[in-house]
Amino acid sequence: MSCSKIFSGDLPELTHDIIKYFKNDFSTLYSCILVNRLWCRLAIPLLWENPFSIPTENYNFIEIYLLNLNGELKTILNEYRIEENLIPSNTLFNYPSFIKYLNTWRIITSIEKWTEDAVRTIKPEKRKLDGFERLIHMSIYKIFTENEIKLHTLEIEIYRHPIHDPYLNYDLDLLLQYPSFFHNIKNLKLFISDSSNFLISYSNNRLSQIINLHQNLNKIVLDDNSFPLYQSLLLSKDYNCSNTLSSIILYQVNLKSIINLDKAFEQLNVLECVHIINCFLNNSFIQQIINLAKPFKLKSLFISGRSQIDELPFQLLLQKYGEYLENFGFGYGCNLTIKRELLELIMKYCKNIKFFESCEHENQIIYLVFGLIENINQNLNHLSIDVCETLYLDNRVINNNIERSSIILRNLGQSLPLNLEYLSLILNINNLNDFEIFLKNSQNNFLKSF
Numbered sequence: 001m002s003c004s005k006i007f008s009g010d011l012p013e014l015t016h017d018i019i020k021y022f023k024n025d026f027s028t029l030y031s032c033i034l035v036n037r038l039w040c041r042l043a044i045p046l047l048w049e050n051p052f053s054i055p056t057e058n059y060n061f062i063e064i065y066l067l068n069l070n071g072e073l074k075t076i077l078n079e080y081r082i083e084e085n086l087i088p089s090n091t092l093f094n095y096p097s098f099i100k101y102l103n104t105w106r107i108i109t110s111i112e113k114w115t116e117d118a119v120r121t122i123k124p125e126k127r128k129l130d131g132f133e134r135l136i137h138m139s140i141y142k143i144f145t146e147n148e149i150k151l152h153t154l155e156i157e158i159y160r161h162p163i164h165d166p167y168l169n170y171d172l173d174l175l176l177q178y179p180s181f182f183h184n185i186k187n188l189k190l191f192i193s194d195s196s197n198f199l200i201s202y203s204n205n206r207l208s209q210i211i212n213l214h215q216n217l218n219k220i221v222l223d224d225n226s227f228p229l230y231q232s233l234l235l236s237k238d239y240n241c242s243n244t245l246s247s248i249i250l251y252q253v254n255l256k257s258i259i260n261l262d263k264a265f266e267q268l269n270v271l272e273c274v275h276i277i278n279c280f281l282n283n284s285f286i287q288q289i290i291n292l293a294k295p296f297k298l299k300s301l302f303i304s305g306r307s308q309i310d311e312l313p314f315q316l317l318l319q320k321y322g323e324y325l326e327n328f329g330f331g332y333g334c335n336l337t338i339k340r341e342l343l344e345l346i347m348k349y350c351k352n353i354k355f356f357e358s359c360e361h362e363n364q365i366i367y368l369v370f371g372l373i374e375n376i377n378q379n380l381n382h383l384s385i386d387v388c389e390t391l392y393l394d395n396r397v398i399n400n401n402i403e404r405s406s407i408i409l410r411n412l413g414q415s416l417p418l419n420l421e422y423l424s425l426i427l428n429i430n431n432l433n434d435f436e437i438f439l440k441n442s443q444n445n446f447l448k449s450f
Contacts, residue, residue: 016042026054048098052106059114062136064095068143076135096147105157108167111136137171145178153187156207172206182213192225215240219247227253231264239267246272249300254280256308261288265296273324275300278331281307286317296320300327302357303342305334311341315349322349329357329384336362343368347375355382366407370415377417384424385412401428409434413441 019042022028032043047054051061069077115133158168175181190207207229211217222230227250245268255276265271277300286309289296298321303309318325328346330339343365346353353376358369366387373380387404405427416423429435 012038012042015039019043019046022046023049026056044093044095045098048093048095050099050101052103052110053101057113059110059117061095062111062114062140064091065140065143066136067091068094068096068147069139073135073139073142077139094147096143096149099144099149100152101155102144102151102153103155103157104168104171105155105159107140107171108137111140111167133167134170137167138174141171141174145175145181148180151181151185153189154182154185154210155189155191156210157189157191157193159193169206172210176206176209176213179213182210183215185214186216186218187221188214188217188219189221190226190230191221191223212240216244217241218244219249220245221249221251222253223251224253227258231258231260242267243269246270247275248273249275249277250279251277252279252304255285256280256282258285258288261285262292265292266294268294271297273297273299275327277302278304279307280304281309283308283310283313286313290316290320295324297324299324300355301325302328303330303334303338305330305332307334307338309338311345314342315345318345318349322346323352325350326352326379327355328353329355330359331357332359334359336365339365340368343372347372351376352379354379356380357384359386363404363407366404367411370411373412373415373417377415378419380417381419381421383416383420383422386424386426388426388428398428402430405429406431406434409438413438416442 015038019029019032019039022032022043023046026047029043029047032039033047034040048061066077111133115136119132156168156172188211207226211230220230248268248271253276271294274297276298281303289298290313298317322345325346328350330342339362353372356372356376358365369385373383385408387401387408408425408427409429412425
């Protein structure tokens with residue numbers, strides 16, 4: 001296919017396919033801009049998909065956005081008499097049209113830091129930071145909405161913060177003035193760091209409106225404080241993503257007190273995958289999953305050490321849905337007996353594990369891990385093992401870590417699947433001979449990342 005494109009002279013399409021692989025490699029994309037006009041035209045949209053998250057701490061892109069202002073807001077901004085070389089006179093691209101990802105927290109912090117620099121150049125009588133910063137918020141969101149950007153992902157992060165709180169609600173109110181802004185967003189992430197009445201009273205109503213305005217939502221990410229809000233919307237008659245939502249990610253959600261799960265999930269007609277990551281589970285929650293009439297396509301299960309589950313409910317869960325499970329792991333704090341039982345059940349019922357993560361503190365568990373790796377050898381392509389129990393180590397803990405690390409290095413190499421792509425080992429190595437043994441036993445593996 002590539003050869004035919006070369007011979008047919010379709011080099012721009014090939015170049016575009018290549019440059020897409022540099023999507024998150026910002027330094028390479030900046031270099032591509034300097035090659036020629038074609039490469040520049042292909043690299044610029046990728047750089048401007050998510051400028052608020054580029055880790056350069058250069059916030060000059062806000063000035064570029066402000067060039068798109070017109071009308072009353074532009075007149076008001078001009079009254080501040082910002083230094084002329086701070087905002088360029090023209091641009092080569094319609095930069096706002098390229099944005100695909102918005103994160104509310106990053107927008108607020110980016111505007112705050114840019115404003116701190118810009119305010120030094122404006123008239124002394126206009127240096128009331130709050131008024132100027134609020135104007136920039138209004139301007140940025142007006143630019144996005146008026147350019148009818150095709151947003152792919154919206155991330156709303158709520159923190160209890162004296163600067164963040166008022167601007168978040170102000171920004172959400174600005175967006176809610178343009179309902180069509182939300183209609184085609186595919187991915188929504190809600191993160192609420194504090195479930196206090198202060199945040200609930202000010203933000204939940206806005207969040208409910210935003211969720212209901214989505215018409216083509218494919219994926220949603222929820223944390224502990226946002227899940228109850230979303231569950232209540234699922235059970236309401238106004239929820240309108242039942243025929244579009246295909247993926248749900250639950251992150252650090254306390255699922256022990258969840259009820260009516262069957263009613264909530266029965267509303268979702270095209271759900272293809274559920275990812276449960278470091279959530280707090282108990283037998284009641286697992287039983288609710290087992291009782292679902294529709295298939296519960298559990299793709300990821302990473303168990304928190306605070307979970308309270310017995311072997312029988314978990315066995316019934318894996319008997320029914322184990323074939324869907326592709327990503328599995330447990331972290332620090334998991335009971336030794338629970339770990340042993342889970343590993344044995346995973347070996348028995350889950351043959352399609354691609355990603356396995358384990359924090360090991362007991363030698364007998366490590367040998368079970370070796371057995372699991374051999375059992376899922378054909379599909380496993382990502383393996384992560386951490387034996388370092390804590391940052392505050394005494395001699396006993398250090399010696400235990402060294403012993404476990406030695407066991408892993410001497411036995412893991414020959415168990416690794418040939419198609420393993422990623423391997424992460426956090427070990428305490430005291431004997432280089434152990435590491436040499438590991439390298440010798442794993443020399444036939446071609447890892448993409450280690």
